Amino acid sequence: EVRLVESGGGLVQPGGSLRLSCAASGFTFSTSAMSWVRQPPGKGLEWVSIIGASGSNTYYTDSVKGRFTISRDNSENTLYVQMNSLRVEDTAVYYCAAYKSGWYVYWGQGALVTVSS
Amino acid sequence: IVLTQSPGTLSLSPGERATLSCRASQSVSSNYLAWYQQKPGQAPRLLIYGASSRATGIPDRFSGSGSGTDFTLTISRLEPEDFAVYYCQQYGNSPQTFGQGTKLEIK
Numbered sequence: 618e619v620r621l622v623e624s625g626g627g628l629v630q631p632g633g634s635l636r637l638s639c640a641a642s643g644f645t646f647s648t649s650a651m652s653w654v655r656q657p658p659g660k661g662l663e664w665v666s667i668i669g670a671s672g673s674n675t676y677y678t679d680s681v682k683g684r685f686t687i688s689r690d691n692s693e694n695t696l697y698v699q700m701n702s703l704r705v706e707d708t709a710v711y712y713c714a715a716y717k718s719g720w721y722v723y724w725g726q727g728a729l730v731t732v733s734s
Numbered sequence: 735i736v737l738t739q740s741p742g743t744l745s746l747s748p749g750e751r752a753t754l755s756c757r758a759s760q761s762v763s764s765n766y767l768a769w770y771q772q773k774p775g776q777a778p779r780l781l782i783y784g785a786s787s788r789a790t791g792i793p794d795r796f797s798g799s800g801s802g803t804d805f806t807l808t809i810s811r812l813e814p815e816d817f818a819v820y821y822c823q824q825y826g827n828s829p830q831t832f833g834q835g836t837k838l839e840i841k
Contacts (some may be wrong), residue, residue: 662770662778662821662832678829712777719825720768722789724777 619643619723621713626728633703637728638695639713644723647691653698655709659689661662664711666698668717681707703732735759735824737833745841752809754836756822761802763826769798769807773818781808782818797809814840 625637637653653665666677666687682720686699696713711728714721736759746752756767756841767787770778782798785805795810809816817840819820 661834662823664830664832676829680792718783719766719830720780720783720823721770721778722780726777 619715621715621723621725623711623725626711626730628731628733630734631702631703631705631732632723633732635700635703635730636699637698637711637713639669639725641694641696641713641715644715645692648659651689651696651733652714652716653685653687653696654712654714654721654724655730656712657706657709664667665711668696700730701707703730705732708732735762735827735831737822737824737831738817739820739822739833739836741836743837744755745839746794747816747841750765750808750812752812752816752838753808754809754820754838756797756805756807758803758805758824760803760827762824765801766824766826767798767805768823768825769796770821771816772821782797790814795807809838812830812838831837 620642622640663720668675668687672689684702688697713725715723738757740755767785769782772778786798792818799806819835819837
């Protein structure tokens with residue numbers, strides 16, 4: 618059974634930092650590109666970042682460039698995103714998702730990040 | 735690429751046919767378009783990729799069609815479990831983008 622389990626969400630003040638983790642099992646994590654996709658409360662989906670299978674290629678949506686860093690540990694089957702200089706508009710449920718040739722075949726249950734003073 | 739989904743909300747009854755539209759602001763490269771279903775409190779689920787290929791385990795009442803800038807998700811006969819929000823995603827042009835969603839509700 619495929620599982621993607623996010624952790625590390627919570628309440629943080631504007632300007633603060635948070636690191637999300639996503640533990641993967643049930644598929645070959647080390648050969649899969651992985652993404653973070655977020656969803657603000659009551660709104661639609663927004664792609665945030667993607668990392669290649671080896672970890673050497675990373676891409677970000679413009680609004681998080683320079684603030685978020687995606688990484689992975691293939692020995693631990695875990696995906697990360699380090700989020701710095703958080704803004705109110707970063708408030709969302711963050712999903713990790715397994716990327717296959719463009720589409721997202723597996724999704725985690727999501728981690729809520731709330732940025733508020 | 736901006737994806738515009740219509741209608742915003744679709745009210746239908748079980749057994750009816752649903753037609754959901756996704757229109758792109760420019761041509762989607764190689765018909766690289768996917769559809770997802772999302773129920774309240776749940777993660778999205780992949781339904782269709784490559785504009786018309788059903789994902790593993792997806793019932794054949796779901797079908798995708800279209801090319802270029804106009805794409806359609808059709809649910810031939812609605813089951814009670816099909817009432818949800820549906821999103822399209824294009825992955826042919828960087829950055830990948832999602833539509834704003836169509837809510838399919840019970841009439």
